[in-house]
Amino acid sequence: MARNEKILIIEDDGLVADLIAVTLKHAGYVTMIAENAEDGLKDFQTFNFGVVVTDIFMEGMGGIDGITRMRELNADIPIIAMSAGYKNLNPAMALAAAKKIGASLVLAKPLSLDDVVDAVKIVLEKD
Template sequence: MSRILIVEDTRLMRDSLVDVLSASGHQVTTAEHGAQAVEMIAAGAQFDVIITDIIMPEMDGIETILEIQTMQPDARIIAISGGSARLEKAQGLETARRLGAVAVLEKPFEIDTLLDAVAKAEG
């Protein structure tokens, strides 16, 4: 199974993702925002799959994807988003797809959809 980094600012969503992915046998690490994820990777942490929310404080998901790709050009990224008042979820997810995300998921999504995206990202 994969080493997965979840980058998600909402605690309930982050905990739910950890529960589902851990129950599926994955080793899961979390970051509360993009800057924290970038720091982990810059310090040498290795992940097979990175799941990042798009709308977050401090460093949003698009900035996070760009920073991670400079350090790990072959990073396997899944983008997730529920949108916001300023940004429709489809806009952020389409940008993530253009930047190379292997999958994009609109919140809310089904557990099977998440697990399928992870399997796709694993290659």
């Protein structure tokens, strides 16, 4: 891992965020958690991240708007979007929308923690 190994996790479910963070730490990455897209965007602007892992559906701004704003600020940082869907939008539709607006890779929930580690490795190798 020669590139920036700091990962921003934007996830409103504290348990899911903690599980992802601990798993990525065990894989050798440094992590920071934001509980919503607004805080994630502030962290994105303040700190230097190598990868962003974000949920799509959260209170407030939400992941789609968050990804759009992050892409306006930096088109190069890999963004991994996660979703279980919401109301009438199934996970496939949500993740297709995320991919269209700039997510580097998408993961459907429920997901395994190994899937997240593998996704981070994939986007860092592409970088």
